[in-house]
Amino acid sequence: xxxxxxxxxxxxxxxxxxxxxxxxxxxxxxxxxxxxxxxxxxxxxxxxxxxxxxxxxxxxxxxxxxxxxxx
Numbered sequence: 135x136x137x138x139x140x141x142x143x144x145x146x147x148x149x150x151x152x153x154x155x156x157x158x159x160x161x162x163x164x165x166x167x168x169x170x171x172x173x174x175x176x177x178x179x180x181x182x183x184x185x186x187x188x189x190x191x192x193x194x195x196x197x198x199x200x201x202x203x204x205x
Contacts, residue, residue, distance in 0.1 A: 135192055140189070140192060140194050143185055143188060143189055143192075144189070144196065146185060147182060147185045147186070147189075147196060150178050150181050150182050150185070151182060153178050154175065154178045154179060154182065157171055157174055157175040157178065158175060161175065
């Protein structure tokens with residue numbers, strides 16, 4: 135994979151993490167937890183884990199706080 139591809143994977147991961155946090159915040163403040171949000175949070179978490187495995191397989195593991203690439 136090219137460097138651009140790796141940057142794209144990292145950008146996708148950042149966007150998914152932002153969505154994960156938004157969903158978690160929504161769940162945290164809700165009086166009644168919507169199961170649809172729980173399922174969405176699970177799906178987003180699985181997608182992040184898949185991207186992490188892909189990056190490791192490419193020899194370019196995600197490093198927390200390493201967001202110097204444009205995105």
